[in-house]
Structure formats: C-alpha cells, structure tokens
Amino acid sequence: MLSLDNVTVTYDKETEPALSNLTLTIKEGEFVCVLGRSGAGKSTFIRTINGLQTLTRGAVHVSGKEVCQLSEKETRNLRTGMGMIFQHFYLIPRLSVKQNVLTGRFGKKKAYQNLLGLFSEEEIKQADYYLQEVGLASFANRRVEHLSGGQKQRVGIARAMMQEPYLLLGDEPVASLDPSTSDSIFRLIRTLHEQRNLTTIINVHDVDLAKKYASRILALKKGELIFDGHPSELTDKVYGLIYEEEALDQRAL
Numbered sequence: 550m551l552s553l554d555n556v557t558v559t560y561d562k563e564t565e566p567a568l569s570n571l572t573l574t575i576k577e578g579e580f581v582c583v584l585g586r587s588g589a590g591k592s593t594f595i596r597t598i599n600g601l602q603t604l605t606r607g608a609v610h611v612s613g614k615e616v617c618q619l620s621e622k623e624t625r626n627l628r629t630g631m632g633m634i635f636q637h638f639y640l641i642p643r644l645s646v647k648q649n650v651l652t653g654r655f656g657k658k659k660a661y662q663n664l665l666g667l668f669s670e671e672e673i674k675q676a677d678y679y680l681q682e683v684g685l686a687s688f689a690n691r692r693v694e695h696l697s698g699g700q701k702q703r704v705g706i707a708r709a710m711m712q713e714p715y716l717l718l719g720d721e722p723v724a725s726l727d728p729s730t731s732d733s734i735f736r737l738i739r740t741l742h743e744q745r746n747l748t749t750i751i752n753v754h755d756v757d758l759a760k761k762y763a764s765r766i767l768a769l770k771k772g773e774l775i776f777d778g779h780p781s782e783l784t785d786k787v788y789g790l791i792y793e794e795e796a797l798d799q800r801a802l
C-alpha cells in the first residue's frame with residue numbers, strides 16, 4: 550500500500566534531520582500508531598505520505614506511485630482518497646454538523662458545486678449514514694461550534710469517511726481530549742478500520758491507546774525509527790528508550 554525508502558527530511562541545514570533514513574512498508578489493512586516524544590518527527594512522517602512534505606532524500610510510494618513525482622492533478626487525486634483527522638479538528642464553526650461532514654466531498658466535486666453547496670441526494674444520504682455511524686445523527690443541524698471536543702472529532706471522522714478513503718491518517722487526533730473521550734474516539738476509528746479493512750496511521754502520545762488499538766507500532770526518536778513491531782513487543786525497556794530524555798527532563802523539574 551505504501552512504502553518509504555530511505556526518506557530524509559531536513560528543514561534547516563543547521564539542524565538535525567526531522568526524519569532520518571526512514572525505510573518501511575505499510576500493508577493494506579494495517580492499523581499503525583506512531584509514537585515518539587514531541588519533535589520526534591511524527592507530523593513530518595504523516596506529511597511525507599500525503600505529499601505535503603518535500604523530501605531531502607529518498608522516496609515515498611503510495612499505491613505504486615511516487616508521491617513527489619506526481620503532477621498537481623495526480624497529487625490532488627491522491628489526497629482525495631486520504632482521510633485526515635487532526636488535533637484541532639479544522640471544522641467550519643458557523644456551519645452545521647451535517648454541512649461540515651459534506652465538505653468531505655469537496656475533493657471529488659467541481660469548484661462551483663462546492664461554492665454553491667450543491668450536494669446530490671446520494672451525498673446527503675451518505676452524510677446521514679456517517680453521522681449515524683459516529684453517533685451524531687441527532688446533532689446533524691447543530692452548529693459545530695456548540696459541540697464538545699469529542700463530538701467535534703466525531704464530525705472530523707465522519708467528514709474523513711465522506712471521502713471514501715483508502716487511507717486514514719491522524720495527526721494527534723485525541724491530543725486535546727480527556728482519557729475516556731480519547732478511548733471512545735480510538736474505539737470508533739478501530740471499528741471503521743475493521744469494517745472496511747481501512748489502512749490507518751495515527752500519531753498519538755498515549756502509549757496505552759496505541760497498545761490497545763494498533764496492530765503495529767512505530768516509534769520515532771529524533772527522526773529515527775527506533776521501534777517497529779507488534780504492540781505486545783513494546784516492553785518497558787523500549788518504552789524507556791522512546792521517552793528516556795523526557796523522564797530525565799521531568800526529574801530535573
């Protein structure tokens with residue numbers, strides 16, 4: 550489904566690479582969680598996959614195509630099939646829940662249709678269906694600004710599903726949520742993943758969530774891949790390795 554071949558990303562010649570010689574393959578249907586301290590390179594990793602990141606060296610292939618070699622139109626098509634969920638949701642506050650979910654279709658429509666908010670009956674039915682799936686059917690006409698963080702993320706997930714994605718990418722989607730809401734969001738993502746064999750890659754700080762829901766865990770440290778394995782292989786020793794400097798920092802406080 551996707552592979553990174555010796556990927557290095559350096560933002561600034563003066564600093565260490567944000568990603569260093571990353572080589573890995575992710576197969577269709579995997580549920581991957583990416584761990585690492587703040588600044589380890591997790592967001593950069595996601596951006597190399599969706600084509601938002603220029604590579605310093607190496608190559609990323611998604612569905613057999615080299616991401617950085619695509620034309621503008623091909624890049625747009627590639628991204629249309631990638632559902633994204635974010636820490637800060639990126640919803641449109643003045644629009645209703647359902648209107649926000651419908652914006653997930655924008656990549657598949659013509660600009661004037663988007664401007665006029667023209668959606669087919671089929672698309673509206675689909676939005677209702679996904680709202681039901683994320684448990685927000687009764688909130689369809691509410692303005693999103695009146696929702697809780699967990700509800701906003703459910704809207705974000707329904708919007709991503711409207712893209713009928715072949716790949717779901719999450720950049721810290723539960724970083725602003727409390728532990729119990731975070732768990733329910735991960736449970737929802739896991740259910741959608743299982744129903745569709747949807748390849749899923751999520752950056753997360755919470756190791757317990759990664760161990761509970763992922764089928765594979767990657768850990769980055771200063772841009773290097775220091776762990777790639779099954780959640781059961783993530784021992785205390787590995788955990789210490791991923792976060793050791795953080796522990797030292799905290800002791801120093």
Ligand SMILES: Nc1ncnc2c1ncn2[C@@H]1O[C@H](COP(=O)(O)OP(=O)(O)OP(=O)(O)O)[C@@H](O)[C@H]1O
Pocket residue numbers: 560561566567585586587588589590591592593594
């Ligand atoms: N646009 C940028 N310009 C310059 N440096 C950047 C840029 N984006 C990220 N970096 C640097 O690259 C490194 C990796 O950042 P990245 O955001 O990928 O880490 P992260 O693991 O996602 O961090 P966090 O968990 O805090 O979101 C960091 O040292 C960061 O300061």
